[in-house]
């Protein structure tokens with residue numbers, strides 16, 4: 578039993594005919610615990626706010642580029658800049674890549690909004706980036722969705738599909754790339770487009786990438802899949 582010290586509470590207890598503990602009989606630790614406990618009214622202060630805060634807290638990484646810079650990103654090639662709260666890659670010559678996050682991340686989802694602008698090739702999200710020769714790539718282009726593996730510098734297609742209708746330019750797409758154990762999942766606008774198996778890379782950083790394609794990104798977010806699952810189960 579936890580005793581709550583406070584005039585209001587003691588008065589309330591007295592009105593119910595309950596006697597508080599004799600003064601001086603309670604250890605100090607218990608008193609501190611009691612005074613920091615919520616006073617009666619539980620969960621009355623904005624459930625939506627609390628949920629939003631929890632979501633932020635659970636993200637391993639988040640960048641909406643509202644701070645006007647790309648701090649935390651390591652731009653390897655391409656022409657990157659932050660404009661109008663978006664991360665813009667403006668050349669469609671050659672490859673572009675920028676890397677962020679933590680090399681120890683294992684099972685997670687990387688989400689980003691992406692818009693293809695100039696060019697005729699592909700752009701997307703990198704996961705489990707070990708180095709420039711070893712990572713997974715979630716690829717999007719007008720006529721193909723792919724999950725690619727790069728290992729020791731060599732490309733291999735893990736899964737592939739043809740989008741219907743073709744993916745247009747200058748339209749925001751919600752991308753989500755999940756890496757969970759040896760399972761890799763490619764989502765566009767909330768729908769699972771591809772799933773493949775590969776166990777070459779177990780952990781690594783995240784990144785954004787294109788080949789002969791200019792594009793924009795926004796709202797990049799990384800979530801640990803174990804924590805996301807716990808959240809879902811907690812709500813049911």
Ligand SMILES: [Ca+2]
Pocket residue numbers: 641642643661662663795796
């Ligand atoms: Ca933004």
